[in-house]
Amino acid sequence: MTTMQEQTDLTIDFATMSNQIMERVDVLALHTEQEGMMTRTYLTAAHRGAAGQIAAWMRDAGMTVRRDASGNVIGRYEGTDPGSPLLMTGSHFDTVRNGGRYDGPLGILLPIGCVAEWNRQGKRFPFAVEVVAFCEEEGVRFKAPLLGSRAIAGTFDTRVLDNVDDQGITMHEAMLGADLDPVHLPTAAVARGKIAAFVEVHIEQGPVLQEEGLALGVVTAISGATRYMLELEGVAGHAGTVPMMSRHDAAMAGAEIALFIEKRCNAAPGLVGTVGQFTVPNGAGNVIPGRAIMSIDIRAGEDTLRVAAADDITMEIERICARRGVRANVKKTYEAVSVGCADWLQQRWTASLQRHGCAPRSLPSGAGHDGMIIAAIAPIAMLFVRCGNGGISHNPAETMTAEDAALASRVFVDFVENFEVPAAGQA
């Protein structure tokens, strides 16, 4: 009995751990601005309450906790000696309005649970483990995203301090109200080279893993994106009196463009194209649309794929509009190259997956994440965990299972326990 007890103490009960992770996700979800909804935006009372709760769990897990100048909550689990290199992990604890509870918190609470077990076992690594609860990623309150990771990467654009929320409060005022002095923001920055690796556990926010019956996936890259706003100008006319062949219908041109985008992006796996906005301004049932406005969003893990698709789409817009006698005003509103996950980190994740009987599956992240900012100062990688409900996210219907949380915890523990800080200049 005694021997068995001792043996149990040195293994981890992942079922119990994952249940605690799921319970803590639910507890954190109580910190919300809107009753009955999951809304927690930067520096609101709900947000500060969540920060305090996370800090308490970090301390319980045996970490020393600090809050940086942007409001990131950082728990440090010291390595074998104080000068140890640093493995950083974490995710964000802000949310979109009426969002889901796993988007972000999973990547904070899962590592905290693992650290608690290492701490219980008295296990230390030749590197420190820091769990960062990023204060702001979604960009909801002040229309500026990724504030926490930008503070750490040293790329915080202080012009956004003047941004105002819906109540007219500036970010600057909100920070002072939360005892954060923007003057100290530079102190949050971490020098390039100080972080051996940054890894993030996150729900997939898509349907791929669920559709393939896989619990976990290794992220290859955070997709680059190209966005356009397209204004089409045709000729308005009476719906009853203008024959089909004489029309210059802006909405029909838009419909044809939308279907081309769909077809073109269908042609290559890993490429997606979306027309999220489509409007006929002042449209009336009996008037042929003289104008139509649509958004175009093209993403891919591989930049060449995205750029080729964007080129084809803009060329096809010209062709469709020329044929229809419709004028197109194409405005590129955003372009970001893809941020690759480090190959050696992807290989380590894949090895951990395989040691736990998981099929190796790599996929790009179509959504943005803090890692794409941290990539400026450290190699990054991500582990995706399967979502339920067809991958729905940014929505109360977002879900995942405790079983998947347990498996992700096993793989995370495996990854960290087998992690080796690369020799200088090697990664």
Next chain:
Amino acid sequence: MTTMQEQTDLTIDFATMSNQIMERVDVLALHTEQEGMMTRTYLTAAHRGAAGQIAAWMRDAGMTVRRDASGNVIGRYEGTDPGSPLLMTGSHFDTVRNGGRYDGPLGILLPIGCVAEWNRQGKRFPFAVEVVAFCEEEGVRFKAPLLGSRAIAGTFDTRVLDNVDDQGITMHEAMLGADLDPVHLPTAAVARGKIAAFVEVHIEQGPVLQEEGLALGVVTAISGATRYMLELEGVAGHAGTVPMMSRHDAAMAGAEIALFIEKRCNAAPGLVGTVGQFTVPNGAGNVIPGRAIMSIDIRAGEDTLRVAAADDITMEIERICARRGVRANVKKTYEAVSVGCADWLQQRWTASLQRHGCAPRSLPSGAGHDGMIIAAIAPIAMLFVRCGNGGISHNPAETMTAEDAALASRVFVDFVENFEVPAAGQA
């Protein structure tokens, strides 16, 4: 000289007449609610001013003028004897907001000009000619169209008297304010059989005649129409994370439906289909549309053509949505059968056209007109006059030429001078 003078007196100077018609159109356009725009809605000061002006021109032309209980201004040019049958013509003098000046007034001012010449010549016919200036056709102020013709046809729905304008004034109040007592509305009705024929001269409001280089056309029918509102419900999702093959994009389904409507209506001349409204409610560039709303308007001069197209379109909506996993809620919001113009009247118009060197061209009217209401009590027909600017109408850019007005006047005079009241039961 004397002989020539006498001969000139018995012919009509159509160039001068058409110039006067065009000048009067411009004078009438000064009666507007909005400076710099052509807006004249039911019973406003501008509308009452226009009615007074029209009545004065009718009197100048030798007509006796009455105002009926709905506000129609009716000029009567008596026949050879007081019991003569009645040939009725006319059009409306209300407008849409910021509309064109010829839509309606042409069909009032052109016949007044012709009557003035007959009066000058002392010419009488074995039938009376009444020129009706219909008070309301567009339905702008009280969201109820064709009020003047409904009053004459005896189909005025008195429930619309409670309709309010943008200022909250009921139609009932507006009528009393204009010295019209709604109680007397039934007195405006004309018994079936009392009107030998109703004919209307109107601008085409479409591009067909202009494209074919023809000044005039004979209307075959006022098109029937079927209208739907279509609500599509797919699955919203993250624009970056849901692969193309896993999507249930409501807007893409809508785009495919729109293009099918276009293709289907292209397949048959005289058939038109329009998606005038297309919206993704709360659409965002980075969200796959979970909902889309679109209007569908299908029209044709021949009902069988329209019904077959509407059937095909609703079936295709089902097929497209089933394939895409999108739910369609199709609501028919309006259906009206086509109103045919009387064959014998079309033949008389065509004969008049040919006597003046015009190619005989028949075409349906895709827009509604007062004739479709008057058809309940009398045979109807219409003469279309070519529009400029690609047929644009309901717009300040609406235009037509004095030359076409002159030719239309010649044809109108020819039509009336050759008109024969059909024997009872013959038409």
